[in-house]
Amino acid sequence: MSFEMWAEKYRPKSLVDIVDQKEIVERLKSFVKSRNVPHCIFAGPPGTGKTTAAMCLARDLYGQVYREHVMELNASDERGIDVVRETVKTFARSKSVGEIPFRIMILDEADNMTSDAQQALRRTMERFTETCRFIMCANYSGKIIEPIQSRCAPFRFYYLPREEHDRCLKQMAEKEKVKLSDEGLEAIFEVCGGDLRRAINTLQAAASLSKPVDAKVVYSITGKASPADVQKMLKTAISGDFLEARKQLRDMIQKYGVAGSDIIRQIHTEIFRGEIPEVWKVKLADVVGEIDFRLVEGSDEEVQLSALLARLVEAGCDIKKT
Amino acid sequence: MYAAWSVKHKPQTLAEIVGNKEAIEQLANWVKSWETGVPKKKAAFIYGPPGIGKTVAVETLAHDFHMEFVEKNASDYRTEDAVNRFAGLASQYGSLFGGRRIVLLDELDGLTGKADKGGVKATTDIVKNAQSPIVLISNAAYDPRFTNLRSYCLLIEFKKPAVSEVMKHLTRICQSEGIAAEEGALKFIAQRSEGDVRSAVNDLQALAQGKKSLSYSDVSWLGYRDRQESIFNVLRMIIYGKSCVSAKQAVNMADVDIDMLFEWIYENVPAHLTDPHDLAMAMDALSKADVYRGRIRAAQDWSFTRYVIDYMTAGVAMARQKSQAQGWIPFRFPTRIQMLSRSKVDRAMQLSIGRKIKRRCHISAVRASKQVLPYLRIIFKNNVEMAAGLARWLDLDEEMVGYIVGSEEKAGEIAKLLS
Numbered sequence: 001m002s003f004e005m006w007a008e009k010y011r012p013k014s015l016v017d018i019v020d021q022k023e024i025v026e027r028l029k030s031f032v033k034s035r036n037v038p039h040c041i042f043a044g045p046p047g048t049g050k051t052t053a054a055m056c057l058a059r060d061l062y063g064q065v066y067r068e069h070v071m072e073l074n075a076s077d078e079r080g081i082d083v084v085r086e087t088v089k090t091f092a093r094s095k096s097v098g099e100i101p102f103r104i105m106i107l108d109e110a111d112n113m114t115s116d117a118q119q120a121l122r123r124t125m126e127r128f129t130e131t132c133r134f135i136m137c138a139n140y141s142g143k144i145i146e147p148i149q150s151r152c153a154p155f156r157f158y159y160l161p162r163e164e165h166d167r168c169l170k171q172m173a174e175k176e177k178v179k180l181s182d183e184g185l186e187a188i189f190e191v192c193g194g195d196l197r198r199a200i201n202t203l204q205a206a207a208s209l210s211k212p213v214d215a216k217v218v219y220s221i222t223g224k225a226s227p228a229d230v231q232k233m234l235k236t237a238i239s240g241d242f243l244e245a246r247k248q249l250r251d252m253i254q255k256y257g258v259a260g261s262d263i264i265r266q267i268h269t270e271i272f273r274g275e276i277p278e279v280w281k282v283k284l285a286d287v288v289g290e291i292d293f294r295l296v297e298g299s300d301e302e303v304q305l306s307a308l309l310a311r312l313v314e315a316g317c318d319i320k321k322t
Numbered sequence: 323m324y325a326a327w328s329v330k331h332k333p334q335t336l337a338e339i340v341g342n343k344e345a346i347e348q349l350a351n352w353v354k355s356w357e358t359g360v361p362k363k364k365a366a367f368i369y370g371p372p373g374i375g376k377t378v379a380v381e382t383l384a385h386d387f388h389m390e391f392v393e394k395n396a397s398d399y400r401t402e403d404a405v406n407r408f409a410g411l412a413s414q415y416g417s418l419f420g421g422r423r424i425v426l427l428d429e430l431d432g433l434t435g436k437a438d439k440g441g442v443k444a445t446t447d448i449v450k451n452a453q454s455p456i457v458l459i460s461n462a463a464y465d466p467r468f469t470n471l472r473s474y475c476l477l478i479e480f481k482k483p484a485v486s487e488v489m490k491h492l493t494r495i496c497q498s499e500g501i502a503a504e505e506g507a508l509k510f511i512a513q514r515s516e517g518d519v520r521s522a523v524n525d526l527q528a529l530a531q532g533k534k535s536l537s538y539s540d541v542s543w544l545g546y547r548d549r550q551e552s553i554f555n556v557l558r559m560i561i562y563g564k565s566c567v568s569a570k571q572a573v574n575m576a577d578v579d580i581d582m583l584f585e586w587i588y589e590n591v592p593a594h595l596t597d598p599h600d601l602a603m604a605m606d607a608l609s610k611a612d613v614y615r616g617r618i619r620a621a622q623d624w625s626f627t628r629y630v631i632d633y634m635t636a637g638v639a640m641a642r643q644k645s646q647a648q649g650w651i652p653f654r655f656p657t658r659i660q661m662l663s664r665s666k667v668d669r670a671m672q673l674s675i676g677r678k679i680k681r682r683c684h685i686s687a688v689r690a691s692k693q694v695l696p697y698l699r700i701i702f703k704n705n706v707e708m709a710a711g712l713a714r715w716l717d718l719d720e721e722m723v724g725y726i727v728g729s730e731e732k733a734g735e736i737a738k739l740l741s
Contacts, residue, residue, distance in 0.1 A: 003711015005694070008683050046693075051684045076686035109686050116622045143620075197685075201697040208705035221700055242592050242601060250658065259692040294609055299616040302658070303588060307602075307609035310592075314602040 007200040010172055012049075015056045020164045021049055024155050028053060032060045035100055039125060039134045041110075041149060043141035044157025047195030050137040053157075054106045057135075061100065069096055069103045075117075076109040084113075084120040092124055092132035103132050110136035111143035118145045125151055140296065159194025168196065169203055178203070179212040187218035193265075230266040234274065237309045238316035245309045246302075253302050260301030264292050267308070280319060287311045326575060327527040328520045331495045336382045339375050340491045340519050341483025346379055348478050349457075353387060356422065356455050363476040365449040365456040369463035370480030373520035376459050379480070380426050390423040423454045430460035430468070446471045482517025485509065491519060492526055501530050506538035524575050528555035553578055554653050557586055561594045562647075563639030570635045580627065584611065584634055585656035593651050597644040607637025671725050678716045695726070702727045702736070710739035 012018045015032065018025050031037045037057070042050040051072075058070040071091050078087070088105065096103045107113075113121070125134055125148065136152065138144055160168070166185055173180040180203070188206075192198040205221050206213045229248055237245040252258045271284050291308040298304050333339045336346055349368070355361045368376050384391035427445060449456055449471065460468070463477060489505075489512045496503040511529070515522035530536045556576040563569030576583050588608055595601045611633035618626045675698075676691030683690060702709040702723070713723050713736060724733040 003708060004715045005679075005683060005712065011684075055684070072684065074680065074686035076688045077680070108684065109689065112686075114622055115620055198693070201694065205697040205700040208701040208708050221697075240598070242598075246592070254658075258696070291609070294613050297616045297620075298609070298612045299619055300612050303612045304609050306588075307605040310598075310602040310605035314598040317598040 005201070006172060006176065006204045007197050010175075010200070011052055012056055013059060015053070015060050018049060018053065018056060019168055020160050021053065021157055024053065024157065027155075028057050029060075032057065035061070037061070037102075037104065037133045037135075039129075039152040040136070041141055041144060041152040041154050042135060042137045042157060043139070043154065045139060045159060045193075045195065047192075047197035047199070048157040048159055049196070050157050051106070051108055053155075054104075054135045054137060058104050058106070061104070062098065065098070069098060069100070070106065071103070072106045072108060074108045076112045080114060081117040081120050084117045084124060088121065089124050089128075092128040095131055102130065105132055105134050107134060107136045109138065111138035111140050115145055118148055122147045122151070160196055161194070162189060165189055165194055165196065165199065169199060172200065172203065173207075173213070176207065178207045181212060181214045183215040184213040184218055187215040191218065191222045230263060231270055231274075233309070234267065234270055234312065237312035238276070238319075240313055240316055242310060242313045245313070246306045249305055249309065250302060253305075260295055260305055261292075263301075263305060264288060264295060264308070268292075276315075277319060277322075280315060284312070284315060287315075326524070326571065327495060327499075327531075328523040328575075331491075331498065331523065333375070333378055333382055334385065336379070336386050339379055339382060341487040342375065342379070342480050345478050345480050346383075348476075349379065350383060350387075352476055353383060353389075353424065353455050360453065363474065364452040365458055365475045366478055367458045367460070367463060367468075367472060367475035368478045368480055369460050371482060371517065372461060373515075373518035374480055374482055375519060376480050377426070377428055380424065380457050380459070384424045387422070387424075391426070392423060393426040393428060425452075425454055425456045426459065427456065428459045430458050431462055431465065442467050442471060446474065449474045483519065485512045488512035488515060488517070488519055488522050492522060495523065495526065496530070496536070499530070501533060501536055503530065503536040504538050507536045507541045510538065510541050525555055528558055528575075553583075553586055556583070557590055557653050560587060560635050560638055561591060562642070563635070566632075566636035566640065569639035570631060573631055573635060580630065580634075581615075582656075582659075584608070584615075584630075585659055586653070587634055587638060589656040589658065590653050591638060593654075595642060595645045600641050600643055600645045603641035603643075604638045607633045607641060610637065671722070675718065675722050675726065678718055678722070682716055698726050699728075703729075703732065706732065706735045706739060710736050713740060 015025050015029050040054075042053060044050055055070075055072075059066045062069045073083070073087065088107075091103065091105055094103075095101075107121075121134075122145070134152070136144060136148070141149065141154065141156075166189070169185060169188065170180065184206070188199050188202050192202060202218060202221055203213065206217045209217055209221070229252060233245050233248040233252075236248060249263070252263060253260065268285065268288050271288065272281055276284070287308060291304055291311075294307075295301060295304045336350070339346060345368075349366055352361065352363070352366055368379070370376055381391060381393075383389075430445075445458070449458075458471075458475065463472065463479075489508050492508045492512060493503070496508070508526075511522055511525050515525065529541055533540075553576060556572045559572035559575070560569050563572070573580070573583065578586070591604045591608070592601060595604050611630045614626050614629045614633065618624060618630070672691040672695060673687055675695060676687035676689075679685065679690035679694050680687045683694065685694065698712065701712065709723070709727070709732075712718075718726075720733070720737060723736050724730070727733050727736065
């Protein structure tokens with residue numbers, strides 16, 4: 001077993017190595033061939049290869065010395081307008097020295113940039129097109145302002161289909177000499193959806209526990225990595241104790257640092273699994289969806305999720321009556 | 323009609339001001355001395371705790387002496403430039419129509435930080451060149467930043483008025499509002515306010531508005547709660563508000579900022595809205611308020627704050643449909659704030675580990691601390707060898723390893739492998 005994060009170790013280095021997203025990869029290859037790249041938006045859910053595709057494109061384009069021509073900036077950490085005015089602008093206007101006249105700026109998690117910063121970026125993109133091309137990676141392209149969208153070629157990334165997901169993890173398990181059972185693989189896919197980064201992290205964490213990775217291990221891991229007590233919290237809420245349910249939620253978020261998006265994903269799964277009247281499952285799924293959407297827009301996970309808990313308390317009360 | 327009583331019943335003349343007779347006399351004499359030429363001290367520096375009538379004293383003085391009154395507070399004038407633009411007014415003898423002018427620079431302690439660079443110095447220059455009386459107001463006079471400025475000023479201290487004086491003021495308000503109030507009730511409110519007249523008036527309004535009488539038993543259950551009483555009144559006006567307007571107005575009475583007020587409401591709503599439908603409505607309103615907070619941040623447009631206020635006050639007030647009052651339930655301090663400050667160290671650590679992960683993994687530090695760190699925890703707890711390898715690969719220091727693993731023994735094992 002090697003001692004890196006496997007998600008990095010097995011990250012494709014060239015467009016040739018990318019397993020899925022075939023149409024996208026083909027177009028990116030044609031960019032490399034013509035030695036020209038437009039401004040791009042890579043939009044899609046996490047763990048579908050956006051950053052990887054951008055890095056591979058850069059590497060294929062510039063070869064071994066790609067680091068000199070590429071800058072990767074994470075908009076979640078540096079989201080303000082100052083970063084655009086200083087860091088981005090300085091990079092964008094300096095001329096590239098190689099045979100390709102422009103450099104590439106990869107803006108990761110670009111949907112987290114403030115709209116001020118995006119406005120500033122719009123001018124920078126226009127003025128320095130000669131010397132710099134932008135690749136913006138984002139989960140939600142809707143959160144990128146329209147003027148930028150209209151300047152970019154859009155690429156939509158999708159979750160990996162099951163076969164690709166399985167093939168990928170199996171290969172990795174083989175190389176790392178980890179026994180991965182079919183049920184284990186199934187469990188990983190169920191827990192992570194098609195988010196490959198998450199799937200790989202889960203596999204690695206499971207492998208650190210025991211040699212054969214089976215469904216039991218996977219569930220115990222994701223129980224720890226994502227909220228162990230979501231089920232308990234849901235029961236508490238539906239039985240009518242809002243304050244206790246909120247306290248459990250608070251512990252999950254603050255003490256264990258569980259992400260709100262993980263909690264809501266699990267709530268969604270649990271609602272369809274749980275012993276609630278069938279009609280209510282649909283009603284509740286609607287509420288979960290609404291809150292999930294607000295989570296994306298809101299600023300406080302606990303507030304949003306406790307609004308959901310209050311709805312569950314309400315539902316629990318109505319169910320009892322019927 | 324709804325108006326904050328602290329504004330509605332503000333003293334109109336010097337005689338109506340609560341307490342501080344000597345200080346007011348000192349101030350009045352100094353202003354009079356301008357009749358016979360510019361005095362040695364060209365500015366009066368009034369200082370004292372909040373809510374005891376410093377600003378209103380200057381206002382009524384201008385009124386009683388028929389002077390033109392010009393006021394700036396720290397939110398208006400901040401930088402040296404802004405102060406200088408204002409300086410012209412102070413350097414002239416009087417107003418256009420020959421009357422005298424009094425210039426008030428309020429909330430002097432608000433001149434802070436880098437943005438106000440030069441503000442104190444510019445203020446000092448204005449005082450030196452003044453041709454009209456200037457009054458400066460601050461909560462703290464002995465702030466070292468004001469050392470030089472102080473030497474040009476007549477220092478006047480305003481003190482907390484006695485309980486009996488606060489009571490007199492409350493009695494007058496009750497008379498004008500047509501409320502028959504027991505002496506004991508007013509005494510209780512006055513004592514609780516600890517000399518802060520403004521907060522006493524706010525308390526009175528929250529307890530007595532719309533009533534014909536106020537008895538000791540109406541107020542006695544309040545209990546002492548040091549400086550939290552005004553937030554308590556505000557919460558009551560919101561959670562038990564009957565109209566949108568009054569719930570929204572409550573925000574102006576709060577002496578905490580919007581975010582803190584949000585926390586207070588968020589903490590206390592569940593205990594006070596017992597009906598599940600009401601509670602769901604109220605929490606939904608808070609959720610929407612929070613969405614607007616997100617939009618404010620994303621658009622950097624603070625004008626959206628009005629919608630945050632709408633939802634968190636009127637939205638919460640209107641949620642109450644079926645919930646019965648449950649007798650007296652105490653308002654609680656937002657426990658989330660306590661937890662947040664306690665876990666601040668935790669979050670700082672998580673973020674610094676996140677930054678290490680970011681350097682290796684093409685993921686933001688914020689996201690890494692939420693999405694990768696939990697997996698590291700599992701690995702570090704279960705597989706010392708892999709943990710050591712990863713610690714080296716990520717360049718984690720001993721403290722970080724200790725934090726991730728959560729036990730000294732395991733951390734020791736990993737450290738041994740690393741050396």
